[in-house]
Amino acid sequence: MQFHHHGYVSGDPRVQPAAGVGLDRPDELPDEVDVLIVGTGPAGMITAAQLSQFPDVVTRIVDRREGRLAIGQADGIQPRSVETFAAFGFAGRIAEESYRVMEVCFWHPDPADPSRIVRGERTADDPSGISEFPHLYVNQARVLDYFAEFMADAPTRMRPDYGYEFRDLEIADQGEHPVTVHLARASGEEKVVRARYVVGADGAHSGVRRSIGCTATGGSAAHAWGVMDVLAVTDFPDIRKKCAIQSGTGGSILLIPREGGQLFRMYVDLGEVRPENHGALRSTTVEQIVAHANAILHPYTLDVRDVAWHSVYEVGHRVTDRFDDVPLDRIGTRTPRVFIEGDACHTHSAKAGQGMNVSMQDGFNLGWKLGYVLSGRSPESLLATYSAERQVIAQNLIDFDKQWSTLMAKKPEDFDDPAELADFYVQTTEFLFGFMTQYPPSMLVAEPAHQALAAGFPVGKRFKSAPVVRVADANPLQLGHQHLADGRWRVYAFADRDATALTPWADWMAGSPDSPVRAHTPEGEQLDSVLDVKVVYQQRHVDVDHPTVPDLFRPRTGPFQLYDYEKVFATDPDVDIFEARGVDRGGCVVVVRPDQYVAAVLPLDATDELAAFFRQHLLVRARQPV
CATH class of the missing domain: 3.30.9.10 (D-Amino Acid Oxidase, subunit A, domain 2)
Structure with missing residues (x-):
């Protein structure tokens, strides 16, 4: 964790400086917002938590409860x-x-x-x-508490607005805030909020789902x-x-x-x-x-x-036919404005322990995408990928849960083998643990043409961590655990043996107007504010001299222009990440989305492919080399 780069910090480093809408956040629910989230369950709270990292996006989350959840059903x-x-x-x-x-x-x-x-x-x-x-296993209420703490400590100083019950909504054909939402207080007082986007995370009996006509x-x-x-x-x-x-x-x-x-x-x-x-x-x-x-x-x-x-x-x-307000026969013809997630769009038994877990991945998926569109980083077309990606995952869960709940209800005498239930549990552990999700090729997921360069990082699946050693301080760390929910893409450069291919790649990334770093980083922002680029060398940390590493991996940060020492890694002496994850010794690039899923695997010399991939979903900001 870095926190002294803007000056000495003596308080809790998890509390980020207020910025943007967090500088003067109104206590009362505004009449106009960028995103209105309905429901403070796990799906809604993780969506809000992710959006809390986008200082210029006005996000509010409402719930009909009068305060925090005390006892949660999911655990x-x-x-x-x-x-x-x-x-x-x-x-x-x-x-x-x-x-x-x-x-x-x-x-x-x-x-x-x-x-x-x-x-x-x-x-x-x-x-x-x-x-x-x-x-x-832990009370669902504690999960919500931690997300609430993260939101409150974020630049936007976000917190839930309790005591608002959703009534209905209408979507206009035009206007900056085309979604009109009708809410009500317990006292009967009505509140109308106009939003650019609405997220329905309001449970199995979702009023938002009903308002947009989704069919379960x-x-x-x-x-x-x-x-x-x-x-x-x-x-x-x-x-x-x-x-x-x-x-x-x-x-x-x-x-x-x-x-x-x-x-x-x-x-x-x-x-x-x-x-x-x-x-x-x-x-x-x-x-x-x-x-x-x-x-x-x-x-x-x-x-x-x-x-x-x-x-x-x-x-x-049950699973709904779509996860947004765009009818099936109009997909691709207009931008979605209303989304549903969690129990609002998929319900199943509780015994597989998947409901809250899959719901949070819905929210993680949607949150950064809304943030990117509303902060001007990506085109609105990005939002159509939410329903396209998550509806399939929900259906896979329903299919699995039917098997599991049927086995749980089966009479012992109907099993051919008493160990059948135990065998099924062991064989499906990867699914149960949440690691079977694999997104297909799209504007956010490249074709796996170069998958052989990093076989252990399957394109479309979540980035599976492995041990590395940070060069600057010799700390043994898990590489994937450095991926924070700050909305940034991660680009991991795995160096070739002698770095002869890495060096020109790093120079191109740092200096070429065509590089994703230069093309998509807004003027005036830190060089790694959109793309966090890290390097992993094949050598031991004692054989890598930090000052000789390309400047791309040692960016200057904060008003004092201090070096960032946390982007350069070497192999762990006990677990070589190149061997453990099947990374080619000739080096490669692994691109990871803000929600931790591998988006592309490319050779170090495939700079045109890398640039083209990011231009599919990031807007060009024309930052000039410095």
């Missing part, structure tokens, strides 16, 4: 989300207060006495070492579950491990230990939903859920002492 934090939290600066802090999943146990009916359950398979939560990030397809799996967060005394031996429990008496439990040492969540199978029992299942009391749990856990007992929260729900799998 599973997959490693991809923890990786995202690292970009927002709070992965370490939230991990400290979370429950960390290390092992998963699978329980089955005892073959000798099916009325009893016995432990079967036991597997590591990440058996293949897919991620260096942990799999966590799918249906119910006709199976009901009771869910409860409880404090209890029990003799069940794996109460502090994640467990999938299937009983011979009928029904199953997904057990999720929670943060704090004693709290745990149980998803308890209530059985098939038929027309004649629909009402009874929906009105199941918490006492009945506890009784079901005790029957499933036999011979173990569960003495519930306190219930923090409980609910009954049916598994539903």
